[in-house]
Amino acid sequence: MGRPPCCDKDGVKKGQWTPEEDLILVSYIQQHGPGNWRAVPTNAGLLRCSKSCRLRWTNYLRPGIKRGNFTEQEEKMIIHLQALLGNRWAAIASYLPQRTDNDIKNHWNTHLKKKLKKLHGTQGYCRDGFSSSASSEQISRGQWERKLQTDINMAKQALSDALSPQKSSGLTELKPSNGNSYAKSGAYASSAENIAKMLKRWMRKSPLKPGSTQQSFDNMFSAGVTTESANSSQGADDHSRKEEEKKCSKEMSEAFQSLFAFESFDSSNSDDFSRSMSTEASLSLQDETKPDLDPHAGQLLLLEKWLFDDAANQGKDYQFSDTSLDENPKFEFLL
DNA sequence: AAAATAGACAACCGCGATCGC
DNA sequence: CGCGATCGCGGTTGTCTATTT
Incomplete structure (x- = not known):
């Protein structure tokens, strides 16, 4: 007689997250900050349960996460x-x-x-x-x-x-008590880095038609993932790394490139x-x-x-x- | 080249803790 | 103080990829 699973509802999606969903989630948290997970799926328009959103954020999308390659x-x-x-x-x-x-x-x-x-x-x-x-x-x-x-x-x-x-350099300090500060923080750069990595993997698995991808990501960015963070100060190292990443991502659409411009490709910035x-x-x-x-x-x-x-x-x-x-x-x- | 197997990792599930009413 | 809602944690499962047969 346990509590019914929170995700046991019709219309709640399970399984692997898509880049679109990731972007929606990051976009939402960029604007509102993490927390109040119950409201996140509804407000962000995600067909996921709150738990899934929190997990995805904390384990994958959160800035400053280093994955794999344990020393x-x-x-x-x-x-x-x-x-x-x-x-x-x-x-x-x-x-x-x-x-x-x-x-x-x-x-x-x-x-x-x-x-x-x-x-x-x-x-x-x-x-x-x-x-x-x-x-x-x-x-x-x-x-x-x-x-x-x-x-x-x-x-x-x-x-x-x-x-x-x-x-660490140039990363504005996060003030979690002030939700709006998230929108201006460069900390989201490494979120985008994580998404970009995942996008590459996703592209391998299921190559998308450039047109549809373009549209989809255009919508995504116009929906909230602004380029404001991309314009924040970045070092020369970041620039060269971006170029390198771009070389590896020629097959990706312009939308993907705008995503790359959005991020810094330097997870150490998130120290x-x-x-x-x-x-x-x-x-x-x-x-x-x-x-x-x-x-x-x-x-x-x-x-x-x-x-x-x-x-x-x-x-x-x-x-x-x-x-x-x-x-x-x-x-x-x-x- | 195809099938089988193993390895790696993302995500889910259930439970206890905490919070707010 | 009790109760329900929510959050966070740890165990487990499912799926994808790489390797072997």
Whole structure:
């Protein structure tokens, strides 16, 4: 006698999203900002359920998302965090900016689990899955913690590099509290990047007639995806990258090219957004960290403290947008 | 070249948590 | 305080692509 599925209605579309749907969704969120998902399908004119819209946005269209190509540092970090937190993918994702919980979960299930299993078979399973030939039972707690600390330092360095302010440029800071600011933010550039990638894939699968595509995308853009963002300041690097992308996309229609002009092709520009997102996620993680429930609470707190201390130490260069630690009483104990 | 199989990943589903009335 | 609506998370499934036979 469970609750009936929210998407169990007639006329609600399921399955793969089309580029048109993506553009409608991005366009809508560009104007109104994310949130109030219940109203999104109706207001945006999408034949999807609210859940599907939210999922599509958070896992695929959201700016600042990096997909695929996990680095070894990221993998190590995921393995460490999985050992500490278990299958709490959202919490793990909060420590990996630009990665979504779904992406991490998929990567874990398809790659890392096998990797660990393989290592388990050849050298004996170790909690970090990478470097020990002894079983975890044989390693003393002290040894394991030292090893954990070493690897965490490596992952920390990688994270620090990834978040380096030098890599971000020209992205206006998002202020989620002000919905209209979304419309002016360059953050949508990487949404379009994601869409563009998906469009290429989609074109491979089902080549469209240029005419119909043109019309369809013209309608889309006139409906709300303005070129305003495209006109925002972009660096020379972005320009050259755009050119390169255009070369690879000759077969695409003019409408596609206007989409390319709309975006920056530099996902690192979304670092500010990623930071704000990861901060939010960290806040939620802080909320859900319940020492009385979590057997690894000590390690978890250590890890969190490491992360937040680092952020605090880099305060000058590395400022969380929107929600700063020192403004939040929840983090007093960490500062 | 075609069929079968495996791998990868996007999306769905169900449940618990949270929010607002 | 109770209840319904909504959101967010994790597990699972479905589909597409690549590889092997």
